[in-house]
Amino acid sequence: MPTFTRFLTRTRWLPLLLAGLGALTGARAAIPIEHWTHASGARVYLVASPSIPMLDVQLNFDGGSRRNPARQAGLAGATAGMLLAGVQARDGQPALDENQLGEAWADLGAQFSAQASSDRFSLSLRSLTEPDLLARAVALAARQLAAPAWPEKVWQRDRERSIAALKEAENRPGTHAGRAFSRAVYGDHPYGFEPDAKTLGAIGVADMRAFYRRHVATCRAQVTLVGAIDRAGAERIVGQFMTAVQPHGCVALPPVPEVQALTREQTLRLPFAAAQAQVLIGQPGVPRNDPDFFPLFVGNYILGGGGFVSRLTTEVREKRGLSYSVYSYFAPGLHAGAFQLGLTTRPDQADQAIGVARDVVRQFVEQGPTEAELQAAKDYLINGFALRIDSNRKLLDNVSNIAWNGLPLDYLDTWTDQVQRVSVADIRRAFARVLQPDRMVTVVVGGAR
Amino acid sequence: MKRSFHSLWGRALVLLALAGSLGWAGAATPPAESKAQRYTLTNGMTLIVKPDRRAPTVAHMLWVRVGAMDEVDGTSGVAHALEHMMFKGTPDMKPGEFSRQVAALGGRENAFTSRDATAYHQQVPASRLEAMMQLEADRFARNQWADDEFVREIEVIKEERRQRTEESPRARMFEALNAMVFQASPYRRPVVGWMSDLDAMTPQDVRDFYQRWYTPSNAAVVIAGDVDALQVHAMAERIYGRIPARAVPPRKPREEPAQAGPRRLDYRAAADQALVALSFKVPRWSGGEDAASQDALALTVLSAVLDGYSGARLERSLVQGTGRGGKRIADSASASYGLMGRGPQLFMLVAVPAQGVSADTAAAALRTEVTRIAREGISEAELQRVKTQWMAGEIYKLDSVFNQAQELGSYWVQGMDLDTGERLMSRLRQVSAEQVQAVAKRYFSDEQLSTAVLVPDPSRREAAPPATPRPALSRH
Numbered sequence: 001m002p003t004f005t006r007f008l009t010r011t012r013w014l015p016l017l018l019a020g021l022g023a024l025t026g027a028r029a030a031i032p033i034e035h036w037t038h039a040s041g042a043r044v045y046l047v048a049s050p051s052i053p054m055l056d057v058q059l060n061f062d063g064g065s066r067r068n069p070a071r072q073a074g075l076a077g078a079t080a081g082m083l084l085a086g087v088q089a090r091d092g093q094p095a096l097d098e099n100q101l102g103e104a105w106a107d108l109g110a111q112f113s114a115q116a117s118s119d120r121f122s123l124s125l126r127s128l129t130e131p132d133l134l135a136r137a138v139a140l141a142a143r144q145l146a147a148p149a150w151p152e153k154v155w156q157r158d159r160e161r162s163i164a165a166l167k168e169a170e171n172r173p174g175t176h177a178g179r180a181f182s183r184a185v186y187g188d189h190p191y192g193f194e195p196d197a198k199t200l201g202a203i204g205v206a207d208m209r210a211f212y213r214r215h216v217a218t219c220r221a222q223v224t225l226v227g228a229i230d231r232a233g234a235e236r237i238v239g240q241f242m243t244a245v246q247p248h249g250c251v252a253l254p255p256v257p258e259v260q261a262l263t264r265e266q267t268l269r270l271p272f273a274a275a276q277a278q279v280l281i282g283q284p285g286v287p288r289n290d291p292d293f294f295p296l297f298v299g300n301y302i303l304g305g306g307g308f309v310s311r312l313t314t315e316v317r318e319k320r321g322l323s324y325s326v327y328s329y330f331a332p333g334l335h336a337g338a339f340q341l342g343l344t345t346r347p348d349q350a351d352q353a354i355g356v357a358r359d360v361v362r363q364f365v366e367q368g369p370t371e372a373e374l375q376a377a378k379d380y381l382i383n384g385f386a387l388r389i390d391s392n393r394k395l396l397d398n399v400s401n402i403a404w405n406g407l408p409l410d411y412l413d414t415w416t417d418q419v420q421r422v423s424v425a426d427i428r429r430a431f432a433r434v435l436q437p438d439r440m441v442t443v444v445v446g447g448a449r
Numbered sequence: 450m451k452r453s454f455h456s457l458w459g460r461a462l463v464l465l466a467l468a469g470s471l472g473w474a475g476a477a478t479p480p481a482e483s484k485a486q487r488y489t490l491t492n493g494m495t496l497i498v499k500p501d502r503r504a505p506t507v508a509h510m511l512w513v514r515v516g517a518m519d520e521v522d523g524t525s526g527v528a529h530a531l532e533h534m535m536f537k538g539t540p541d542m543k544p545g546e547f548s549r550q551v552a553a554l555g556g557r558e559n560a561f562t563s564r565d566a567t568a569y570h571q572q573v574p575a576s577r578l579e580a581m582m583q584l585e586a587d588r589f590a591r592n593q594w595a596d597d598e599f600v601r602e603i604e605v606i607k608e609e610r611r612q613r614t615e616e617s618p619r620a621r622m623f624e625a626l627n628a629m630v631f632q633a634s635p636y637r638r639p640v641v642g643w644m645s646d647l648d649a650m651t652p653q654d655v656r657d658f659y660q661r662w663y664t665p666s667n668a669a670v671v672i673a674g675d676v677d678a679l680q681v682h683a684m685a686e687r688i689y690g691r692i693p694a695r696a697v698p699p700r701k702p703r704e705e706p707a708q709a710g711p712r713r714l715d716y717r718a719a720a721d722q723a724l725v726a727l728s729f730k731v732p733r734w735s736g737g738e739d740a741a742s743q744d745a746l747a748l749t750v751l752s753a754v755l756d757g758y759s760g761a762r763l764e765r766s767l768v769q770g771t772g773r774g775g776k777r778i779a780d781s782a783s784a785s786y787g788l789m790g791r792g793p794q795l796f797m798l799v800a801v802p803a804q805g806v807s808a809d810t811a812a813a814a815l816r817t818e819v820t821r822i823a824r825e826g827i828s829e830a831e832l833q834r835v836k837t838q839w840m841a842g843e844i845y846k847l848d849s850v851f852n853q854a855q856e857l858g859s860y861w862v863q864g865m866d867l868d869t870g871e872r873l874m875s876r877l878r879q880v881s882a883e884q885v886q887a888v889a890k891r892y893f894s895d896e897q898l899s900t901a902v903l904v905p906d907p908s909r910r911e912a913a914p915p916a917t918p919r920p921a922l923s924r925h
Binding site for chain 1: 503504505506536544545548549552553554555556557558572573574577600601602603604605606607608609611612615616617618719720721722757758759760761765768769770777780781803804830833834835837838840841842844845847848849850910
């Protein structure tokens, strides 16, 4: 059914927001995260949530796209895509092709998927906990982890489809804006690598096998489980998965360099005949372990993260009617992910919208929020804390985030206190340190000149 | 909900999220205190409450049984424009104040407009439900704003149309297809409205629509989460129940006349990949035991057998190329079916032809898959597989109280009962392979077919229209 909404919900993964997900109001009982290290070296995080007979398991490894070689941009994602495309015969069990696997998972009423983000290589299993079904789902997932088939023919086909989709995307101004922005903000850093026909062409199934074996290693595995299961059950599941990948060993991974700061202002205008100009403004932000994480998180809510009530929405959309969607976010990862401001507007008003957006950022960086704005942000974040953890899915995201970023196990329990402690001065200081409005990149695709 | 690249065919996916509380393999029904309850307030407003006490949060939705299908030519998009203006104030509340107050409660909020309905929704801590109700009741009963607010907001709405529709060749093609498939049915108009109607819309158009349709007996409040149904009933009576009752105006039927033969359009756009969409007019599910509803259930299974899981029939034959001597026909292929709605429903088959394959070849391959089922039927394993997935989905959906509220509201819009979800699941479980074969035979002739082809035309890149001129707007 076609639906139109008052405010566009961005589906893009926003690590800063995710990182903020979770925690309870101070008075509430702590969220019981059980944590232990499995004999294989895997670190396990369990939240028992017994009321629905289902289980979510997420496995995370240091094998995201930051591990891609420049000439093979797209390798991590391709590896994730092909990992589950077939399983070899092993231990008396027959080989299964992609369709047999699709049928097997559907027959179990379960889901198993793999994906690569900038930092993480992730595998996700969702199953009912009816004992026979769960046992079969875990066993099938373990078979796929132990003996992926890496079928050459399937890769040839999927590469063809990917390249066709990339080519189609060239017709969209947003594609060009995103690429130009990435290149300008990240330079040579792998966060900025974008796959194209050439880099996908340089990837073979042997590269995927090697990438998989190198990065999916028990010594760096993090396993998060949320659902109707106890510790003994979780331990058994982790054991099956880790046995499957144990033969990969544990090769040390080289450090990845840091994102370099920008040295000058840069405005890129790409001509494009389009119904809307695409505008992106930004620079490298901070890594997740930045000590000012909370001032930046709360500050960005006020600047451009807070739905209808942010400064950017108020100035660009509500007061001037220039855009349907205008936002800002930080994307902190293991490295300094971007600070990004985005908007789309009719081509002839792009310059006006850019002017307004830049003024909002400059003023916020210079002066910070008002006391009233900060109080409103705290009301929203603290009063609404329970909404960040009110489903198994949200708990899974939160606990995985705690594990990945090495946050304390009581992170969710202290979250509202951390928000409460942020002051106007903290936000002003943090933004002034992190953002340099006179050295940002501005990309305009399809603006009228 | 997963957003597919076109809105007309997201519906099959939604099916997993539809339906009530049928447990896995006949597990016990939920205890009485967690069953959904329905009340009618003294002014005729409906209240639906679904207690779910897992977390101290609550989803609060206000549904109005009015959508784009209730508009008339010349003011298309007014239901959606009103949805935007509902955030612009009441006699006591300045523009933007509603959102600020919801945020102060810790709430998340949004609203949406579809062809069938308009809904306003928030998720708040359970302890803030009463304050939330007061805010929503106030704006439902007393929406008020200055013309100047509308003048700015309609520009925002045009940007929304540019962003979602003008900027996407596929969205524009589906908009054109929709306008061809339906002639008398108001479903032919886009929800967001035609651009020239947005240009010409006046503040009074929006106020008139509000006055006409936003009456208590045309609305339902749906609440799911950590609440007690009786307490919520008392609260809602006190807060929503005192809004003065008004009659809902009569609705004209505007039935779609029978189609008599195939229709086709070519839509040329700056694109590399073609796309072909085949749309068949089919019956919808009314919730009853009539023959059309029986067929609707079987069409739901047909859609799932074609495209309901990884490696299902369409993907296998068209995308993997196991169909025609190993030749790949398409880069993607999908099936979807609307199942229910206030207006007529469609069964759609869509493919993106692979490079070097014509749209006609892809269209023929899509139809071949349906013909194959009409000829050979489906296997018991396939039938069981899609049923198993639905039953598992019934459990997974319990993880989100918001989705539960959304589902209950959707059924109310269709005039269906609270147990619709359970009945739908139980009926779907009874569908036989023979019924699926029968509907594959019955509904996929040329007679009811409308075809749209997105024709790549790179020369249109240069020819893309410049920004449309518009009336001057005061600038700061």
